[in-house]
Amino acid sequence: MVGTVESILAEGERAVPYQVDVSDVEAMEDFADDVYAAHGVPRVLVNNAGFTTAGPFLEHTIEDWDRLIGVNLWGLVYGSTFFGRQMIDGGLGGRIINVTSVAAFTPIPLSTPYCTSKAAAQMLTEGLRLEFAGTGVGVTAICPAFVDTGFYDAAQAVGLDEVSARRTRNISKYAAKLVAHSPDTIAKTIVRVAARNPAVVPTPIEARALYLATRVSPGGARLAARFMKVDDLSDLMNRLVPGAVLGRLDHFLEKRLGSKN
Secondary structure, eight states: OHHHHHHHHHTTOOOOOOOOOTTOHHHHHHHHHHHHHHHOSOSEEEEOOOOOEESOGGGOOHHHHHHHHIIIIIHHHHHHHHHHHHHHHHTSOEEEEEEOOGGGTSOOTTOHHHHHHHHHHHHHHHHHHHHHTTTTEEEEEEEEOSBOSSTTTTOEEOSOOHHHHHHHHHHHHHHHHHHOBOHHHHHHHHHHHHHHOOSEEEESHHHHHHHHHHHHOHHHHHHHHHTTOHHHHHHHHHHHSOHHHHHHHHHHHHHHHTSOO
């Protein structure tokens, strides 16, 4: 956050940092009041906070679910409620942009709770768009694919042994470095969206292709997801690949990433 503010200030623009727990209703209400007192009614709100876990469904605790739903769903509810009310009462219109995910419309192995939270966030966004129609406040869902934001560094491994959890996290982080898009790509899309007000924006191109595939053949998309099951692939790797080779893989990943998690 500090780096973002510094880069904006370096361009001669104005930026003010705030820190808030989006899953805390009182903190979010106070945040909205503080923003209003200092800056007036916002014209654009971007609900962007997100969190993920990785692991089998039955290994997730209720506390794991609470944290996921708190950030990925309640954070959007609180932001849209408190800032949306300001926008509508102000009568000047505005935009609410909720960052969901491709996980909102396609299952991801070992990510059932995360996908559930994002599907709920997607439906929240589409419902708000209907309710706010005619008020001048547009509501859009941005559905990113693989983006290198550090999101995977913070992922919580659930029900995996320490070695497997570290290997899974490192593979995800290394894949992000190789194929994920820069956050700037998504930021530029959000800027364009704020001016145009579309309903759903999968981005970048692979997200659009996946979105189309789930609409054309939902069954095919589910079948493809079954072949991506990380636990099955991990078991196969452990059975077919010698331990020494896996050890070299772990060493390679940690060396490339510059740390040992």
